[in-house]
Amino acid sequence: MEFFIENARWIVAIVAVGGLAFAFRQRAWVMQQNPGNDTMQKIAAAVQQGAAAFLRREYFYVAMFVVLVSALLLLISSVPEFDLSPWTVVAFVSGALASGLAGFFGMQIAVRANSRTTQAASESLDSGLRVAFASGSVMGTTVVSLALLGIGALIIILGNVIDNPQLAASALTGFGFGGTAIAIFARVGGGIFTKAADVGADLVGKTEAGIPEDDPRNPAVIADNVGDNVGDVAGMGSDLFESYASSIIASISLAVLAGSGIEAAKSGAAQAYPLLIAALGLVVSIGCTFLVRAQEGATQGQLLGSLRRAVYAASGIIAVIMVVLALLFDLGIGVAIAAIAGLVAGAAIGFSTEYFTSDNYRPTRYLAESSEGGPAIVIIQGMALGMLSVVVPALIVIVATLVAHTAANGLYGVAIAAVGMLSTLSITLATDAYGPVADNAGGIAEMSHLGKEVRERTDALDSLGNTTAAVGKGFAIGSALMTALALIAAFVSVTGISSINILDPRLITGFILGGMLPLLFSAQTMTAVGKAARGVVVEVRRQFKEIPGLMEGKADPDYARCVAISTDSAIRQMILPGTLAVAIPVILIVGARLARGTDFARFISAETVIGMLIGSLLVAFMVAVLMANAGGAWDNAKKYIERGNLGGKGSDAHKATVVGDTVGDPFKDTSGPSLNILLKLLAIVALVMAPLLA
């Protein structure tokens, strides 16, 4: 066993390279599929160009941001007393690069798999499912493999250049921070982009010009389509990249420091355990990918069953591995129980999201029925549903945390629970990233006027995607919370504050400050959509006016420019909340360090930072769940009525749910998911800067 413990970093790096090879193989297989007829290819090509334009633009800003933060980190690390290793910057850049590359590959294949899925669906439901899922698995496998490769490689490098293992672990946290840098842009900026393009396209196209939705003459139509991929592929991917990398890093940090339930003698095994769980989780997930297939004419339940079978099989196998490894490494069965508690909690939170947002269950049905009372009642009921829906995941997290902490006899158990929850990420993310591909495939089938049969198959695939997306959203929030808890645990351990006065005024005021941040952040992201949409509206109007023959279909609109402008507007609206999220922990930590030993220490100290982290964790989690579930339920209540229930499309009840859905859009696609990032961002920045307060 010593061999595996000592060489875990190498094993991880090698498995990661294997994972990348698998991703390339899957990618190649998808690319070999028939991309469909000329119309289908033309539409797909436009979306591909749009996505490329978006990524180019976004990554330009990301690069500037990375340079800026790197400079800041270098500046801080140049102060000798601050004890921040300059290698943190290397880790930071690597993390940004790895997450950025994963997003790039995932988006690239998603926008190429859409017409191929449509074409495959014209053959059989199973073929369609396989193509869409294969493209999702490219994203899932790439995210996980690049995260593991980065962590493995950095451990090898940092272990060689930094003598002190605690300093090396501290520098490694930069990798998680790098992932966060991408996630802010993909989740927050991307979330604003998606809705701004949507609103802009509808407002000028449908309302002013009077052309139908998804009409190729609308210059913003491609931006709108690109937006779907930005949210559920790039956004979700970067969000989970961050959770995945950070949970592993947090558990390593805790293991290096020992204490927190780890004896010093077992520190090595405790560091290797999360790494190997993650690596083997990747192998298992890849194997289970092949279990996804569908019978022709499969019901929604059977399709869902097919995906779930694969995820469950992966979970079952990895659970056994968790136990075996824990025993072989002599860490005690408790560590495995912690990991399994996380695994189960992740699935349970996903289910609770499905329960509260799917119209198969009582809450959303009840919401739809309330629409007969008008829009205000729909809003009140939706808010109440969202608030109520916080209870179940909160209880799940409570149980998982208590079990993990008790079983593993310390905070290390909580970090391992987060790693356990994410151990099968490559397959769970595949079921999620598959969604927008199926959605776009349906759009292409519609626009290319393919047969009713094809459309029915893509509809079935799309509807499945909506369910997996709901489950994925819950999973993303739950994993963000567990990861943030693990990061805070690592922060507290690094700063060595084992015990504090619970009523220290700095702690209490830190709580209030932290609790306020998610609301300030959400207020900004919610209004950002409207502001960003204005830029899109101006550009769409300009093109309609200045491009001769556009309305007659004789000239093509400038899709790329519309994408560029949407991107720019979205990024501009992102600056304020993004800066706030990065600046607050930096200012507090530097402030606490400078105040040390002075009279100001009565007002600001490490306690303030800890209070802020816990307060923001609590409120961000609650508001994120509330927004995601209220938004999802409003969306599905509307769809439920559109399928002919309660008066159907055009009825007053339908109009009321349209109001709910419009309110829910920024809730579930912009502000809610952005909070996942805020949650982890504050904690990872604090952990990166923790040496200042050690």
Next chain:
Amino acid sequence: MEFFIENARWIVAIVAVGGLAFAFRQRAWVMQQNPGNDTMQKIAAAVQQGAAAFLRREYFYVAMFVVLVSALLLLISSVPEFDLSPWTVVAFVSGALASGLAGFFGMQIAVRANSRTTQAASESLDSGLRVAFASGSVMGTTVVSLALLGIGALIIILGNVIDNPQLAASALTGFGFGGTAIAIFARVGGGIFTKAADVGADLVGKTEAGIPEDDPRNPAVIADNVGDNVGDVAGMGSDLFESYASSIIASISLAVLAGSGIEAAKSGAAQAYPLLIAALGLVVSIGCTFLVRAQEGATQGQLLGSLRRAVYAASGIIAVIMVVLALLFDLGIGVAIAAIAGLVAGAAIGFSTEYFTSDNYRPTRYLAESSEGGPAIVIIQGMALGMLSVVVPALIVIVATLVAHTAANGLYGVAIAAVGMLSTLSITLATDAYGPVADNAGGIAEMSHLGKEVRERTDALDSLGNTTAAVGKGFAIGSALMTALALIAAFVSVTGISSINILDPRLITGFILGGMLPLLFSAQTMTAVGKAARGVVVEVRRQFKEIPGLMEGKADPDYARCVAISTDSAIRQMILPGTLAVAIPVILIVGARLARGTDFARFISAETVIGMLIGSLLVAFMVAVLMANAGGAWDNAKKYIERGNLGGKGSDAHKATVVGDTVGDPFKDTSGPSLNILLKLLAIVALVMAPLLA
């Protein structure tokens, strides 16, 4: 000085009796005023009967609840190891009685002052203002006097029957809990009642029967009018009674225990200080009541100035007294700074509420303008405004807490800040309870077809009432937060947990559990209104059908029965959230006590309770501010448009704001204010039961 310190309890009791004498004098003066012509008297009489019916019904349920809780407390105190004094029950019943009486007197005079205000306004604006304000001051003075009388008398009694001063202080906390029992019914039940009666009256009357609003033929019209008084008179009064009594009790508890910044030798002075500040605050406030007067034709600004002059004068004088007393008692100037920090913070939070909800300022104007984008945009902007509005009061509380703690060198300072904030309560509550009187006076002027001049004067008074109501709401939330902080500080001191591991999993899971409670509670109160309204609808329909000649105006509807049914429905909807709020801390504390020394102590302990208290404090505060301010802003945005702006009444913009206002109704009048109670309820129950964990 020794004399004052030793006899503070007697001074307080004597001043309180004087306060009651003043309240009776004011009441007699109001009753001497001309109640107006027959029509006016008839309308007023109906509201009086309705209010009496409501109070009778409500107090019946309250009595049952008080008996039930008393039995529970006696049961717990009968377990010798639990260390709960049976005298706690006496204090509990006294608190319920005192708060119940204050609500009774306040409501009684409010519904008698309305027609008298109308009549006085037909003479001059100043006369109208004086009558309405005098009736408000009856409520303000009664609340404060009865709270002080109860506390003073209990200290005298408990000091004689209980030898141990700590146990005596602990039994005293029952008084605060008694106030809370009333507050649940008045704020939560009353909040549901108000809106259920409103919705029921509108739905059947306006929509089904086609008769105008406020038509005396509508059986629910009186319930609706009674509802206005229930919310802003009885609800606000009981809420602030609870804050007032509990903040004084918390500061005494901390002073008895010494530590927390108090030397043992100064314990007596530290106990006397909050008592005397409160007593002198009452005297000063009564004196400043006479500063309220208005010139004929006064502008809105001048009227507001007249009220503010009185409040500022009282605040200025009491601030000087705070300093003088602190120096005379040799407690150090820091204690006075803490008290003044609270005083200033209360005013500042009130202003911030006014800023975010008044259409004189940018946020509500901007919200009104956004209504041109339709109802969904109004909801999104309102939510964003509500979220943003949390930032300012949060920062104010942060500064006040840090200043108070630092200046007074401990948690005692935070409790004193809460006492300071509430020191001029009798006059600030008067400005608040004045509002619904002016509102009803306007209604009576309208229904009695009085001249345009009278209506203009009552409109001016009513509009002023809206501003003071907004300020009062902010003040109520701010004082609830500070009081809850003080109570938690006392709880922690009693249990003797000075220092804990910030990442104790029981603490963390307690946070999450506590954070979830306000959302669960709000989800229930938000949906309660709709459910309670159904009972009202059924009754109104029945009366329309079964009472012959009702629609023709030949027979009178059974107002009292409608009030009784509204009350019953509201109370029934209140049971679940109310029970939850009382049961959770009791279960956790008893559970933690029973788990002590067993294996279960790894899952539940005093840390769980502390975490729960702090988590709920944080989330309840944030959500309460969000709901109160979003609701207030939606209401005023609608009124702004109704005054002819942005297209005026009937425009699409107006319809959009009506949706906002309808959503805002349960936000600002039911769920939001209910959270103030939850906030303090959890903390006071914990403090009452604290001996179990000592």
